[in-house]
Structure formats: C-alpha cells, structure tokens
Amino acid sequence: MRDFVRRHPWAAILLAVVNVVLLSVAVAVLIVIVTADAGFAAGRPEVAAASQAAAANGSALLGAAIAMAGSAIGAGVAVAYTGAAALAAMSERPELFGRAMVVVGLAEGIAIYGLIVAIILVGQAR
Template identity: 85%
Template sequence: MRDFLRRHPWAAVLLTVANVVLLTGAVALLIAILTSDWGFAAGRPDAAAAASQAVPANGSALLGAAIAVAGSAIGAGIAVAYTGAAALAAMSERPELFGRAMVVVGLAEGIAIYGLIVAIILVGKA
C-alpha cells in the first residue's frame, strides 16, 4: 500500500476524502437515529408520552447491538490481519506449523462471535 501511495500521490487525497465523507454520513445517520421518533407515536393524542416511553429503550438496544457487532467485527478483522500474516510467515519457513497457526487465526475470529452473541442478547431483550 505504501508503494502504491508513493507512485500515485493523488490516491492518498482520494482515500482521505472518501473517509471524511463516510465518517460524515455515519455521524449524520447516528444523529438521525438518536433524534427521530421512528413514527411509532404518530397520530396518538399522547404522542410525546408514548415516544418517551417506548422508543428510546428499543432504539437504544438495537443501536447497542449494532455497535457490538461493528466493534467486534472491526477488532476481529484487525486481529486476523496480524495473526494471518504471522501465520503465513511461520508456515513458509516451517510447514508443519499449519495446525497451530490456524488455531491462532481461529481464536482471533472468535472475537466477532462474542460481539454477535452480545448483539443477540440485546435484541432479545429489546
């Protein structure tokens, strides 16, 4: 990647702009989720009371589940990147280390499973 960015300096600017656009969109979506009433209370005489009782608990649980899955998936991706690279480097020198290396990579993937379990528990309680 570093060599690619040296050969094409405009790509770094393009990647930075794309990251800023994605971050801005994610923040705007988060603000929209946290401030909307989801239409559950529309048409009721006590719309403010219904919105304050039912929506935040359900929406917060789902938002927490999404954060749990996203965080664990990002963490697992980072862990698999490092352990996978190290496993391939070790296997290139000693092929008999395949089993041990795959166990370490599998443990790194387990991080995503933990986030998924937390999300299932949160959605079940919502």
C-alpha cells in the same frame, strides 16, 4: 500498500475524503436518532410513552450495530496480523500448521463475541 500510495497519491486523498464523508453522515444520523421525537409528544402521554419505547428500541439496535461493527473490524485486524504471522511461520516450518490455525481461529472469535452481544441486544429491543 506504501508502493501503491507512492505511485497514486490521489488514492490516499480520495480514501481520506470518503472516510470523512462517511463519518460525518454517521454522526448526523446518530444526532437525528438521539434527538428524534424530543418535542413531538408534548402534552400527550400515550404518544410520549410510545416514543420513549421506540427510542429505547432504537438505542438497543444502534448498540447492537456498533457491537457487531466494532467486533468485525477488530477481528479483521487481528486475523490480518495473525494470518500473516502464521503464513510466515509455516513457510519456514510446515509442521506449525495446526498451532497457526488455532491462533487465527482465536482471533476470529472476536467477531463471534460481538455477534453474541448483538443478538442479546436485539433480543432486549423487542
């Protein structure tokens, strides 16, 4: 990775710009979701109740998305490190294959935990 960045410094700058743009769009969408229907239902209790229910459902779904995204990113980082270490260990001692795969599987379990939390939150949203 470092050699690629040294040969192509524009790629690192482009990646940083894309990340900043995606972050700003995500924050803008989050602000719109949180502040949606704040003044729409003034004086109309039935609309206000429906609006609050929709906002609660949206918040639960947003929480499910954040849980799944965070756990998937965490699992990806964990599998990257444990997979590299497992391959290095197996290149020296091939009999460590079973133990190495257990460690990589445990790292992948992080994504499964996030999926379970997301499923529970989606169930609460209905």
